[in-house]
Structures are given as C-alpha cells and as structure tokens.
Amino acid sequence: MGIVSPGFTGRRGGGTDLPPGQYLTHEFPVLSAGPTPHILTDHWEFTVTTETGEKYKWDWAALTALPAEEITKDIHCVTRWSKLQTTWKGVSLDTLLADVETGADFAMAHSYGGYTTNVPLEDLLDGQSWIAYEYDGEPLHPEHGGPARLLVPHLYFWKSAKWVRGLVLSDTEDLGFWETAGYHEYGDPWKEQRYAGD
Amino acid sequence: MERTAIRRRLTWQVATVADVRRETETARTIVLDVPDWPGHLAGQHLDVRLTADDGYRASRSYSIASAWDDSHGSTIELTVEQVPDGEVSPYLVEVLKVGDPLEIRGPVGGWFVWKPEQEGPVQLIGGGSGVVPMRAMLRAHAVAGTTPARLLYSVRRPESVIYVSDLKELAASDDVDVRLVYTREAPAGEPRVGRIDAELIEQYAFKPEDGATTYVCGPTPFVETVADLLVAAGHDPARVRTERFGPTGGPR
The missing domain is CATH 2.40.30.10 (Translation factors)
Known part of the structure; x- marks a missing residue:
C-alpha cells in the first residue's frame, strides 16, 4: 500500500456510496474557468450540429415546451467533492436527439463563454443526460450554469457543461477545455479517471 | 497516437x-x-x-x-x-x-497558468490563500518576465498576509506593482478598509485596452464579484482566468 503518513488518522465516515477518493459535501461548490456569463433566456439558443453539418435549433420557449423530467442524482466533482441526491428538472437528450439523424460516435458540448467538453454520444443517450434548467425547484442560477446546463451525472461534473449552447457531433473524438489541460478524456468517477492516463 | x-x-x-x-x-x-x-x-x-x-x-x-x-x-x-x-x-x-x-x-492544470512567453501585462487579483498560485507566477515573472505585472491582494487584516517578505521584495522592484486591500482591519496609515470594488479596479488594475491577462483566485464569492467587476469595466471575459479556492469553493 506504499507509504504511511506519520500521525495521520483521517476523518472517515465519508460514506460507502461515494466513488474512490471523493468526500461528501452538503454545499454546492462552484468551479469555472472564467467569469460567469449572464445569458438572458430571450437570447438563449441550443443547437445540435451533426457530422454532416445539419443544424437543429431550439430557443427557450421550444426547450421548455418539451416534456421535462424530474431528476435525482448524485454528482461527483473531480476536485473531490460529491453531493448526493441532487434534484434537477430538464429535458432528456433522448428527447432532443430523437429526430436528429446521425451516425456520429462523439459529441462536443459548447457553452456560452467558450467552454467545451467532449462526451461519447452513447453517454448522452438512454436516460443518462439532460439539458437541465431547474435545480432544487428553482431556476438554475448563473453561477451553477443557468439558464441551462448539460447534466451528465455519471461522469465527473466538469462534463456537465454550464451555460450550454450546443452539441457538435463528430465521427472522431476531439478534446474539450479541461481534457486538453490534462484531465481525463472520459472521466468515470467510479474508475477514478481524473487525469489523462488514469 | x-x-x-x-x-x-x-x-x-x-x-x-x-x-x-x-x-x-x-x-x-x-x-x-x-x-x-x-x-x-x-x-x-x-x-x-x-x-x-x-x-x-x-x-x-x-x-x-x-x-x-x-x-x-x-x-x-x-x-x-x-x-x-x-x-x-x-x-x-x-x-x-x-x-x-x-x-x-x-x-x-493547463489553464490557470502564466508562461513567460505570454504577451501582454499580467494582472493578478487574489483573495486570502488565493494568492498562492500568484506567488508562483510572480516568482516566474521575476526570473523571466518582460511585461509589467500587478498584484491586487485582498486580506482580512495585516496578520493574514502570507508571503510578507516576498511581497516587500516585490513591491520594491520596478517591474511589479503590489497593492494590498484590507477587508476587516488595516495597518496604521492605511485609511481604506473594505472589499475590492469597481473604484479600486479602475484605480489599480490594468485597463481593458492594456491587453492584460487577468488571473483571479480566492473563495468563490470573491472570484464571482471580482470577475463580474472586471467584465463590467470592459475587460474581455476570455482574458479573465479564474480559480476557486477553499474546501469546496466556499458556501453560497
């Protein structure tokens, strides 16, 4: 097991339902790489661009007119905090992508403010991801990605792009913002895929 | 590959x-x-x-x-x-x-970093222990920097200042401008007590047209406030890099 830290006992009690190396928080920490963009819903738009260049667009009214789901999920940040049983409301990517014709394997999420993150398309389907616009019964606060963010709770939370404005589908896997800066390309918290090569 | x-x-x-x-x-x-x-x-x-x-x-x-x-x-x-x-x-x-x-x-981490070959001035704005990565940047700048650098460092009181001797040394050099901001209690002779605000940014930070890259690090409320002030003052959000500090980024 390697070295022992002399005099360290640890706090324990983190819970058995946490992925390795995570600790429990009851707060909702904020992490982002730049200033928080403040996007009015009047100006908000979500675009899916396929590998052939075809575009599908939704404005705020169109998004919120779609069937929404109440989602309760644990979330895990690569900076090691986990928050259990968070509640969201949003539209499943299955719904948004239902009529999109694509054979692509990969998606790049793009955000207002320029953030990007890559996710395999299959991880966005089958009830695994949403465009979320409410948190804990309230409209999603800009600090936490409002008006709408991608929610992919089975991957480290940097994959759940705040201020999302679109997905670009592709046959090849490109790397997003943190993935280019040394973080893991996939980011499975249960396999502790924090950094490139983990 | x-x-x-x-x-x-x-x-x-x-x-x-x-x-x-x-x-x-x-x-x-x-x-x-x-x-x-x-x-x-x-x-x-x-x-x-x-x-x-x-x-x-x-x-x-x-x-x-x-x-x-x-x-x-x-x-x-x-x-x-x-x-x-x-x-x-x-x-x-x-x-x-x-x-x-x-x-x-x-x-x-490859984003909240400063490289000597980077163009334009360097503006550092730190709150509390958010000054830690900025000390690394100022040290690197002292060795290889060719552009002006400024540090705005917000602390509660004089006893909260870390890197006191480093900062004194830096403040004495011509390349780096160091300005401390006291939020709770200031030393004798320093009349201002309060958080970083628009006026202070206007007075001590590089102007948007200076083309600086600005680094903001500290607890979440500090970072949110300062980043918003910078954007409101006309700074290009793409040139403002932030990092949140603390156990969980601080309570909201």
Missing part, C-alpha cells in the same frame, strides 16, 4: 519534507524535496495523498507556491491554509514535520 505521447500519465511520487515555514496563524509553507519532479508551470497544482496506518486514504489538491527553475534542484513549495473541520489541511499545517514522507502527484 500522438495525443497519448503529449498527455503524460501522472503517477504518485514520494516527496520528503525539507522545511516548513509558518506564514500566518492558519497557513504554512511546506518545502518538499521531490527527486523526480518533472517541472511545472506557474499556477499549476498537485494532489497530495495521506495514508493512515490501516490503509485509509484521503487526497486533496493544492496550488504550487514556487516557480520551477531547473537550477533550483528538486524542491517545490506548497502553501496550505488550514480549513476548519478539514481532513487533510490540519495534518499538513499542524502535524507534518521535516523529514516526513508525503505522496504527491502532478503537476495538474
């Missing part, structure tokens, strides 16, 4: 504590001897892993406080602020001693 070659795998290394320096009542700088350290960019961080004698482990990330310079041998520095009720930071600040082993993994 080309990408695999560039994306080096990070492995745990055993460092040895070479020295410790008390910075404030709650913060300590730890000098680590790391035989195989690959070097780092100013602003990057690393992971620290503690292991109890029964195998229980806890890890956290900390900013590197020193700049890397091959001529400096194999030491790096961390400055750790003790988090109340924290699990790892109290050990690092109160228990760890010279000669102890410490497992680390890094460096990590």
Whole structure:
C-alpha cells in the first residue's frame, strides 16, 4: 500500500456510496474557468450540429415546451467533492436527439463563454443526460450554469457543461477545455479517471 | 497516437519534507524535496495523498507556491491554509514535520497558468490563500518576465498576509506593482478598509485596452464579484482566468 503518513488518522465516515477518493459535501461548490456569463433566456439558443453539418435549433420557449423530467442524482466533482441526491428538472437528450439523424460516435458540448467538453454520444443517450434548467425547484442560477446546463451525472461534473449552447457531433473524438489541460478524456468517477492516463 | 505521447500519465511520487515555514496563524509553507519532479508551470497544482496506518486514504489538491527553475534542484513549495473541520489541511499545517514522507502527484492544470512567453501585462487579483498560485507566477515573472505585472491582494487584516517578505521584495522592484486591500482591519496609515470594488479596479488594475491577462483566485464569492467587476469595466471575459479556492469553493 506504499507509504504511511506519520500521525495521520483521517476523518472517515465519508460514506460507502461515494466513488474512490471523493468526500461528501452538503454545499454546492462552484468551479469555472472564467467569469460567469449572464445569458438572458430571450437570447438563449441550443443547437445540435451533426457530422454532416445539419443544424437543429431550439430557443427557450421550444426547450421548455418539451416534456421535462424530474431528476435525482448524485454528482461527483473531480476536485473531490460529491453531493448526493441532487434534484434537477430538464429535458432528456433522448428527447432532443430523437429526430436528429446521425451516425456520429462523439459529441462536443459548447457553452456560452467558450467552454467545451467532449462526451461519447452513447453517454448522452438512454436516460443518462439532460439539458437541465431547474435545480432544487428553482431556476438554475448563473453561477451553477443557468439558464441551462448539460447534466451528465455519471461522469465527473466538469462534463456537465454550464451555460450550454450546443452539441457538435463528430465521427472522431476531439478534446474539450479541461481534457486538453490534462484531465481525463472520459472521466468515470467510479474508475477514478481524473487525469489523462488514469 | 500522438495525443497519448503529449498527455503524460501522472503517477504518485514520494516527496520528503525539507522545511516548513509558518506564514500566518492558519497557513504554512511546506518545502518538499521531490527527486523526480518533472517541472511545472506557474499556477499549476498537485494532489497530495495521506495514508493512515490501516490503509485509509484521503487526497486533496493544492496550488504550487514556487516557480520551477531547473537550477533550483528538486524542491517545490506548497502553501496550505488550514480549513476548519478539514481532513487533510490540519495534518499538513499542524502535524507534518521535516523529514516526513508525503505522496504527491502532478503537476495538474493547463489553464490557470502564466508562461513567460505570454504577451501582454499580467494582472493578478487574489483573495486570502488565493494568492498562492500568484506567488508562483510572480516568482516566474521575476526570473523571466518582460511585461509589467500587478498584484491586487485582498486580506482580512495585516496578520493574514502570507508571503510578507516576498511581497516587500516585490513591491520594491520596478517591474511589479503590489497593492494590498484590507477587508476587516488595516495597518496604521492605511485609511481604506473594505472589499475590492469597481473604484479600486479602475484605480489599480490594468485597463481593458492594456491587453492584460487577468488571473483571479480566492473563495468563490470573491472570484464571482471580482470577475463580474472586471467584465463590467470592459475587460474581455476570455482574458479573465479564474480559480476557486477553499474546501469546496466556499458556501453560497
């Protein structure tokens, strides 16, 4: 097991339902790489661009007119905090992508403010991801990605792009913002895929 | 694959504590001897892993406080602020001693970094222990910087200032402008007590047209406020890089 830290006992009690190396928080920490963009819903738009260049667009009214789901999920940040049983409301990517014709394997999420993150398309389907616009019964606060963010709770939370404005589908896997800066390309918290090569 | 070659795998290394320096009542700088350290960019961080004698482990990330310079041998520095009720930071600040082993993994992070070849002035705005990665940047700048640099450092009171001697040295140089902002209690002769506001940004930060890259680091409310002030003052959001500090980024 390697070295022992002399005099360290640890706090324990983190819970058995946490992925390795995570600790429990009851707060909702904020992490982002730049200033928080403040996007009015009047100006908000979500675009899916396929590998052939075809575009599908939704404005705020169109998004919120779609069937929404109440989602309760644990979330895990690569900076090691986990928050259990968070509640969201949003539209499943299955719904948004239902009529999109694509054979692509990969998606790049793009955000207002320029953030990007890559996710395999299959991880966005089958009830695994949403465009979320409410948190804990309230409209999603800009600090936490409002008006709408991608929610992919089975991957480290940097994959759940705040201020999302679109997905670009592709046959090849490109790397997003943190993935280019040394973080893991996939980011499975249960396999502790924090950094490139983990 | 080309990408695999560039994306080096990070492995745990055993460092040895070479020295410790008390910075404030709650913060300590730890000098680590790391035989195989690959070097780092100013602003990057690393992971620290503690292991109890029964195998229980806890890890956290900390900013590197020193700049890397091959001529400096194999030491790096961390400055750790003790988090109340924290699990790892109290050990690092109160228990760890010279000669102890410490497992680390890094460096990590390629965004909140300053490189000497970067164009334009460097504006650093730190709150509390958010000044730690900025110390690495200022050290790197002192060695290789050719553009002007400014530090706006917000602290509660004079006793909360870390890197006092470094800052005095920097303040005396022509290349770097250091301005401390006291939020609770100021030293004698300093009339202003209060948080960083629009007026202070206007007065002490580079102007939008100066083309500076601005780095903001501190607790979440500090970072949110300062980043919003910068954008409101006309700074290009793409040139404002932020990093949140604290156990969980601070409560909202």
